[in-house]
Amino acid sequence: MTPSPPFAHFGPDVLQTALGALPARAVEEFTGSWDDLPADAHLGTDTPYRFRRYGRFRIHPDRLERLPHTAFFQEKSVNSVHGGVERLFAPLAAAVAGGAVLRTVVHTLRRHLPGPRAGMDTCGVHQIRVTATPRAEGHPAPEGIHRDGHCYVAQVLIRREDVSGAESCLYDLRRRPVHRALLTAPLETIVLDDRRLLHGVSPVRPAPGAVSGVRDMMLVDFFAGADQVLRR
Template identity: 90%
Template structure:
């Protein structure tokens, strides 16, 4: 029996094509919403470098059903830094959560999952901005090499400006690297099977000559309703 590859890495053309039928203004407003992310209160640093919002959805064939806002939880076994803690992030803005752009992106990503899609009827959507200055680097994944504790995870680049670093690396379950990539073009995407791979991202630093830099990402976790990790 042939096993499908545990990840897919594709350029911006996939999401560009899907979003092409929508008004350009709607897409611009969607990507512009990353300018309104509050600081992540769970970092434990004096100066915030990560900003985020989160939302939970049931996936229907023609729409996304927004579920009640809840804390994001990961087990200690998959996140040794923040695992075992209910992290309550700010909710997605209404225009983002209820917009056609998000619906289109989620449905497109679901069609590109690197494995069976049956039962993948729920998703968590994270809007994340990581900043870096000449005085402090940003850490997209302070937990290091890890799993997220879901079935599939999609990583979509929204913006990369005046930064270096932030190389994505995928590993097999023995921590042997299987893929390295520097996401550089908006809407470039990696979708991975979180049950078969570990992943990590190197720190973000300002590009040469820049005082600061910004990296915006959208992460979408896919899983089956009722089987997401719950607080102990």
């Protein structure tokens, strides 16, 4: 049997169609929640450029079960910059975690995993904003080319405003590029098999003439077992 491709890259229509059954106001409030992300206290920079919230869930056919909030940990072998450190991020807001929009997005992404879905009953959800100014670029992935330490990873663009750069690149396990993409349309998505690929993102810079740039992303990590250690 020919193995399935290790990633899928699709336009905004997939999530737009899934969210079309929900009130437009609910979707607007969901995407607007990126304006309320606190600074990532683990960057180690004088001026924050990354803002973040995080939550984890057990995936049921008709709902998401929110799991207890906990520190986020990644092995040093996976993340050379922040690995080996327990990072406690702010939790997702209750309206986001318990809303129909997140539930719809997670279930839709799970149906588009580039490989077997059996056992993929747990996920981690990251809301991330990266900002940039002419004097300070933003780094979506300061660890460079890396794995996240999960089974599958979905990268969903929420907003891209006055930004240049931020090109996503996927690599095979020998670090040979296999796919490059500049996510530009809200809800455009890449879903990858984290066991078969590495990935990275180039720095975020403001567009020419702009005083600042903003790139909002939602990352959803899929894995088996609600009690395993979470890594990113």
